Amino acid sequence: MSTTMSIETQIRHYILENFLYTKDEGKLRNNTSFLEDGIVDSTGILELLLFVEETFGVQVEDDEVTPENFDSVERLTRYICMKKGMPC
Amino acid sequence: MLVHEFLEDSARRTPDKVALICEGQRLTYRQVEADANRVANGLRAAGVQRGDRVGVWLPNSVEAVLAIFGILKAGATFVVVNSTTKPDKLAYVLNNCQATALFAPERQAEAVADVMASVPILKFAVLCGKDADEKTVVSGTMQAFARLVAVAPSDRPPCSCIDIDLACLIYTSGSTGDPKGVMSTHANVAFAASSIIHYLQNGPDDVIINVLPLSFDYGLYQLLMTFKFGGTLVLERSFAYPAAILKRIAEERVTGLPGVPTLFAMLLQLDLSRFDLSSLRYLTNTAAALPVEHIQRLRAAFPWAKLYSMYGLTECKRTLYLPPEELDRRPGSVGIAIPGTEVWIEDEAGRRLGPGEVGELVVRGSHVMQGYWQDAAATAERYRPGRYPAERLLYTGDLFKMDEEGFFYFVARKDDIIKTRGEKVAPKEVESVLYQLPGVVEAAVIGVPDALLGEAVKAFVVCAPDANLTERDVLRHCAQYLEDFAMPKQVEFRTSFPRTESGKIQKRDLR
Numbered sequence: 001m002s003t004t005m006s007i008e009t010q011i012r013h014y015i016l017e018n019f020l021y022t023k024d025e026g027k028l029r030n031n032t033s034f035l036e037d038g039i040v041d042s043t044g045i046l047e048l049l050l051f052v053e054e055t056f057g058v059q060v061e062d063d064e065v066t067p068e069n070f071d072s073v074e075r076l077t078r079y080i081c082m083k084k085g086m087p088c
Numbered sequence: 089m090l091v092h093e094f095l096e097d098s099a100r101r102t103p104d105k106v107a108l109i110c111e112g113q114r115l116t117y118r119q120v121e122a123d124a125n126r127v128a129n130g131l132r133a134a135g136v137q138r139g140d141r142v143g144v145w146l147p148n149s150v151e152a153v154l155a156i157f158g159i160l161k162a163g164a165t166f167v168v169v170n171s172t173t174k175p176d177k178l179a180y181v182l183n184n185c186q187a188t189a190l191f192a193p194e195r196q197a198e199a200v201a202d203v204m205a206s207v208p209i210l211k212f213a214v215l216c217g218k219d220a221d222e223k224t225v226v227s228g229t230m231q232a233f234a235r236l237v238a239v240a241p242s243d244r245p246p247c248s249c250i251d252i253d254l255a256c257l258i259y260t261s262g263s264t265g266d267p268k269g270v271m272s273t274h275a276n277v278a279f280a281a282s283s284i285i286h287y288l289q290n291g292p293d294d295v296i297i298n299v300l301p302l303s304f305d306y307g308l309y310q311l312l313m314t315f316k317f318g319g320t321l322v323l324e325r326s327f328a329y330p331a332a333i334l335k336r337i338a339e340e341r342v343t344g345l346p347g348v349p350t351l352f353a354m355l356l357q358l359d360l361s362r363f364d365l366s367s368l369r370y371l372t373n374t375a376a377a378l379p380v381e382h383i384q385r386l387r388a389a390f391p392w393a394k395l396y397s398m399y400g401l402t403e404c405k406r407t408l409y410l411p412p413e414e415l416d417r418r419p420g421s422v423g424i425a426i427p428g429t430e431v432w433i434e435d436e437a438g439r440r441l442g443p444g445e446v447g448e449l450v451v452r453g454s455h456v457m458q459g460y461w462q463d464a465a466a467t468a469e470r471y472r473p474g475r476y477p478a479e480r481l482l483y484t485g486d487l488f489k490m491d492e493e494g495f496f497y498f499v500a501r502k503d504d505i506i507k508t509r510g511e512k513v514a515p516k517e518v519e520s521v522l523y524q525l526p527g528v529v530e531a532a533v534i535g536v537p538d539a540l541l542g543e544a545v546k547a548f549v550v551c552a553p554d555a556n557l558t559e560r561d562v563l564r565h566c567a568q569y570l571e572d573f574a575m576p577k578q579v580e581f582r583t584s585f586p587r588t589e590s591g592k593i594q595k596r597d598l599r
Contacts, residue, residue, distance in 0.1 A: 001379055019370040021564030036147060036195070036308035041326035041538060043350065043509065062331040062358045070329070 004086060007056065008077040014051055015073065019044060030073040045070060052076070058083040089278040090247065091255045092160035094307045094316035095121055099359070101290065102318055104564060108341060117318075120153065122242040127158025130240035134212055136189055138163035138248045141257060144181050144302075148325050151216040151428055152302055153311060155191040160255060163248035167257045167269065170303040172571045175199045177267070182207045185257050185269050185461055194219050197230065198400045199435040204229060213509050219524060227508040228282040232263050251275040257461050258305050260402040261505060265516030269461035270402045279454040280405035281313045283426045287409055288344070288370060288396070295367075296318040296344040297337060299327040299351065304511065305402045306374055310346055334363040348510030350377040350380055360389050365440040374398040374406070375510035376542040377498060379469050387415070388533040397422050399498060404455045404482045406591060407431060422497040429453030431496070433488050443492045446499050451482040461547055496500040504595065506535030508543050511573040515595075518566070520573060527555025530585055530594045557581075 012028060019039050020027050034040035040048060048070065053060055058080060069079035081087065090333045099121035100108065107117040114169040115123075136142060142159045146152040152168070159431045160164040167185055169178055171193070179202075182190065192200045194217035204210050216233040257269035267591050290296075296314050298321060300307030310351035314321040318434055322340050327333060329349075334355070337345065345368055347355075354371065370393055371386065378386075378397060386395055395415060400406035408431065410423030430438050430547050451548035452474060458482070459467030471480040486498040506513040514531040522531035530550040547566075551557050559579040566575055586597035 017560070018293075021560050021567055029540060035326060036171075038191075038572050040328070040511075041172070041575075042326045043354075045328040046354070046540075062362070064331075066188045067371050 004081055005012075008073060009081050010055060011076050011080075014048075015039065016057075018047070021037075028073065032073070033067075033071050035071055036051050037065065039086065044051065048076075052080065056080050090160070090249065090251055090274045091277050091312060092124070092157050093363065094278075094281070095124060095157050095311060095348050096244070098315055098318040105222060105292075105318065106320050107315065108150065108153060108321050110148070110153070110321075113149065113150055120315075123237060123343050124157035125242050125244050126240040127154050128161035129161040130188065130214075130236035130246045131158060131164065132245060133240060134189065134236075136162050136164050139180075139253065140164040140189070141185040141187040143178075143185075143187045143191060143192075143211040144168045145171060145173065145178055145192045145196075146216055146302075147193070148298070148302055148307070148323050149216065150237065150323075151191065151316070154237075155216075156302070156308075156311070157315075161245055161247075162589070163253075165256055166258070167256040168301075168303040168308060169259065170301055170571055172573075173303075174569050174571070175203050176569060176572075179203045179206045181259055181267060181269070182210060182533045184267075187405070189214065191216060191233070193217050194232070197335055200230065213569060236557075249274070249415055251278065251288065254458070255579040256308075257401050258308070259303075261512040261514040261517065262466060265514045265520060268463055268466055271458035271461055272405075273458060276405075276455060276457050277312060277576070278316075279428070280426075281309060283428050283455065284309065284406055284409075285317050286427045287314055287381050287411075288372070290314075290317045290319065290344070292318040294321070294343045294350075294369070295340055296346070297324065297333065297340070297341065297342045298323040298346065299333055300325045300348065300510070301326070304375075305405055306348075306400075306510070313541060327351045327354065331356055331363075334358065334360070338364045343367055344372070345370070345375075346372045347408075349373065349378050349382065349542050350509045352386060352539055355371050356382060356389070365390065368390065368393045369393040370396060370412070371510060372396040374400055375421075376507045383415065384420050386530070399496075401484055401486070402484075403457055403484070404451050404453070405457070406455070407449070407451055407484070410495070414495065418491065418495055420504065421491070421497050423495060425451075425453075426455070427456060433490060433496075441490075443490050443494075446487055446489045448502065449486050449496070451483045451484060452479075455598065456480050456584040504534070506533075506543050506545055508535065508538070508545055509539045509573050510542075511571075513545055513574045518545060518547065518576065521566055521569045522549060522562070524569075525557070525562065527552050527557045528562075530593070532585060532595055532598060534595050534598055536578070536599070541577070544577040545574060546578045546580065548580050548582055548585065550582050 099117040103118035108115045190213045192216040201342045251274040255274045259267040298310035394412035397410040399408040474481045518533040532548045536546045538544035586594040
């Protein structure tokens with residue numbers, strides 16, 4: 001069973017490797033906005049969505065794909081915990 | 089007519105009407121007018137003069153709107169730069185147009201300091217965002233937006249410009265790689281906006297949602313046109329969250345949805361029946377052609393709305409539109425000249441061609457812009473003398489053909505510009521970034537077909553024998569210099585490139 005920490009870590013690693021092309025942890029803060037900082041572009045959100053569904057086994061509804069749920073490591077971690085019924 | 093008069097006239101007619109809905113705020117025409125006046129007065133007090141260029145490096149936001157109108161009201165020329173443009177290229181643009189001031193996000197304050205150091209003419213920057221409040225004083229040459237508007241009066245400053253002055257420079261990628269600033273006078277913008285409003289039949293009851301960047305003329309004109317016809321603009325940051333956009337359309341009873349093929353492809357992946365989209369009166373598409381299959385699916389999904397297929401280029405804003413009633417009959421066409429303008433097709437000898445013949449599209453009308461900022465050679469290539477002394481014709485560089493009834497069909501571009509996600513990318517720009525990466529010996533960039541993006545940027549790289557570069561290394565390097573839309577989606581390593589007899593890389597054989 002994934003813990004909150006490992007969910008956060010997995011998201012961080014995915015973003016760092018696939019959007020920032022680095023392993024340098026210092027390049028991404030947990031509250032950095034993916035869109036505002038140009039980390040993930042409009043079509044990148046679709047890739048992120050597939051990653052979330054495949055990695056965490058959650059079914060993301062269309063209207064859950066919002067900035068509130070997807071726009072930072074922190075928000076995405078909270079959303080996935082909520083979907084999995086885990087405490088954040 | 090002057091472009092800021094679009095706002096001023098609507099503020100006089102309907103002061104209490106909501107003009108702008110953005111980031112949870114609802115601003116009336118009276119409020120936008122007063123705040124834009126404050127920006128103008130603040131800029132003037134800080135030394136901005138008639139004819140100065142002022143940069144706006146902001147995402148779609150209330151401040152971006154106020155900056156654009158404030159700059160115009162100060163008699164200056166605005167230059168919107170995509171918020172994902174990297175500092176090096178921003179500095180290039182600001183140096184190129186000799187900008188004296190810049191609006192930028194507060195969180196980019198460090199980058200702004202670097203940019204200011206490399207653009208000597210830049211006198212000051214205005215930092216925007218929720219963290220920059222009135223008390224934020226970063227340095228003598230940077231001040232917070234909130235402070236600029238707090239200390240300046242809301243009276244309209246005296247108007248100092250006339251309609252043959254420049255309203256804006258819109259930078260666009262050319263085949264040479266360096267972006268070029270298309271000069272638009274107030275008269276050019278006012279004419280183009282009126283012509284488009286005419287065929288879209290816009291009126292004060294229209295509520296337009298804009299998810300496209302204001303740095304892109306298609307996005308910018310949604311703002312300008314809405315203020316001209318006195319409607320309401322719902323300004324969103326991007327179309328990254330398509331379901332959120334559909335929700336906004338339902339909540340705000342949006343009537344007009346301007347999109348690009350990528351946005352429509354994303355919408356068609358959703359279950360549209362779950363949203364009340366009955367308020368939509370029309371959808372528009374431009375920047376690249378919609379696949380005919382998507383046209384049919386959009387028609388089926390929105391049978392009550394009109395769908396406009398359009399074509400244009402920044403150099404004259406908009407060129408062609410297909411009246412919606414023609415769409416089912418000729419789905420592959422992008423239509424006829426926009427109202428008040430004319431177009432034709434020429435061969436290389438300058439002869440006008442008839443139906444079925446392929447040649448370059450030529451444009452004539454008051455929407456033909458003034459040329460490229462301080463680039464006489466590029467201007468002379470695209471803009472050529474017309475029938476009368478002051479007239480310029482625009483040679484689009486795009487190959488078209490016409491049917492028997494005079495409807496136009498896009499055939500191909502004459503240059504190798506890539507159109508991805510509605511944005512133009514010059515292969516040369518991406519190649520020069522690739523060449524800066526140690527270990528890269530040769531690079532070639534082409535566009536490859538992509539279901540979602542239209543075309544995707546694909547990079548081919550030849551490395552030095554001792555270089556151990558991976559795809560990730562190449563992408564990481566590119567991400568430091570390129571906007572998100574210009575990033576290669578694929579990188580392929582080669583040991584050598586096919587060549588022409590004269591030794592040039594034969595890109596055709598890379599496909």
